[in-house]
Amino acid sequence: MAELKTETITLNMGPQHPSTHGVLRLELVLDGEIVLEVKPVIGYLHRCFEKHAEAMTYPQVVPYVDRMDYLASMNNELGYAVAVERLCGVKVPEKVEYIRVIMAELNRIASHLVALGTYGLDAGAFTPFLYCFIDREKILEIFEITCGARLLYNYIWVGGLSHDITPNFKEKVLEFVKVFRPRIKELNDLLSFNKIFIERTANVGVLPPEVAINAGTSGPTLRGSGVNFDLRKNDPYSIYDRFDFKVIVGNGEMGTVGDSWDRYMVRVWEMEESCKIIEQAIEQMPAEGNVQEAVPKRIKPPVGEIYARTETPRGELGFYIISDGTNYPIRVKARGPAFCNLSALPLMSKGCMIADLVVILGSIDIVLGEIDR
Amino acid sequence: MRYLNRLDSKIKQYEHGNFVVTSVDKFLNWARLSSMWQMTFGLACCAIEMMATSASHYDFDRFGIIPRPSPRHADMIIISGTVTLKMATRIKKLYDQMPEPKYIISMGSCSNCGGPYWEHGYHVLKGIDRIIPVDVYVPGCPPRPEALLEGVLKLQDKIRNQSTYKKNKA
């Protein structure tokens, strides 16, 4: 019999697709069920961040920074604040540094919870999503008591904070950490070590370390491949050098190093490490201090440029700011971690099944607001 | 009178069952407003609050709102977030694919009017109502889940008072 003639088809996934975590379109070339090629098409959420930054003064940029990676606003603000402070040489009080770290780590947990919960959804498990959101609400409550907002805070200002913490802040945070620790174990029982979940994710979407580095990935996507690189340790900003915590890397426990399960698991254990940092920070935090003491009346950095990078839940967030000496920045360029991580998706998903593509996409935890900016 | 007698005899058949007398409008509206299936469709930051609303703490299911991935299954769409020009054509397409009756909630300043991006956002649509009709606007950046729930209640009120019969006559 003559060979059956087959041909590849091109399929669009998105921009409205329940599992693309936002408005991402993937152009797939398929051979039956097998994915031959993936081409991410972005730009559906391009909100003109850089144009706004040109038209705003330095403090006015902060709300737009919030809206870039809306799952981890505190971390974004911290990155921007660190960059501008280095540019103008502002020294912030000790207390502010500690509050910033606590807030950033809390937000890291909240962001990871969303990532893990929706990852369960992608793999077909609905329950973990509900469990994760219970704990996330508790974190949001702490944020809300402190600064009045649930999602986009505008809390970390250049040189300080918008509000001081409330008197019972420490107890509230410690109580959260105490309640949250056992919940990580619960999540593990529910999802991480679930046989079906492991079957879905182990050995799927393997990203070897060299490829991960070459693709410019960072954050859990890079560490899932076994590369020990965390800016909090490798290039400490703020006061991260004072805390004792481990950098979690993937070790191929359930399959190959750098598979989707590893990336997932890095996030789970990172929440534990964040809890450790929070506890230490609460302990060392000075009681006295005015959080707005160092906020400059007018932010007018000297002529120059700066690149400052920080570790957000998704990886290395860098801000490249050029100043011409006025109170408007000439240019604010953001190096978004999710954008670079997305570029590794075509490399990871060559030759996988189309159902696995959803799992792989979920495991790199993208936020479209940051990719398109 | 003869008619009533006949009705009486019919009703007797259901003596042991339950019986409700209502009008067509009321019945249809009741059915529509108590199971509004929503299209799963997140656009930007507001979508996270929408997710939080449908998750454990606020629980959309109480209002009969279940997310459906396909526009063909959906009764309602929540435009949750910034609508860019590139996305606007797609939203119009999705809206056209939904079966009647369809309802729209515009969630957040961005989809109401452009929000924080109204001035310099060269790629942002200044209000979703420029392309599709909106039933309820929920203000906020992002609106709290309570605000979104209030918006849903308002939409339910609106549905409760609509009339299928009169519209057809007019």
Ligand code: SF4
């Ligand atoms: S209204 Fe605010 S929170 Fe909602 S999408 Fe726009 S910027 Fe984001």
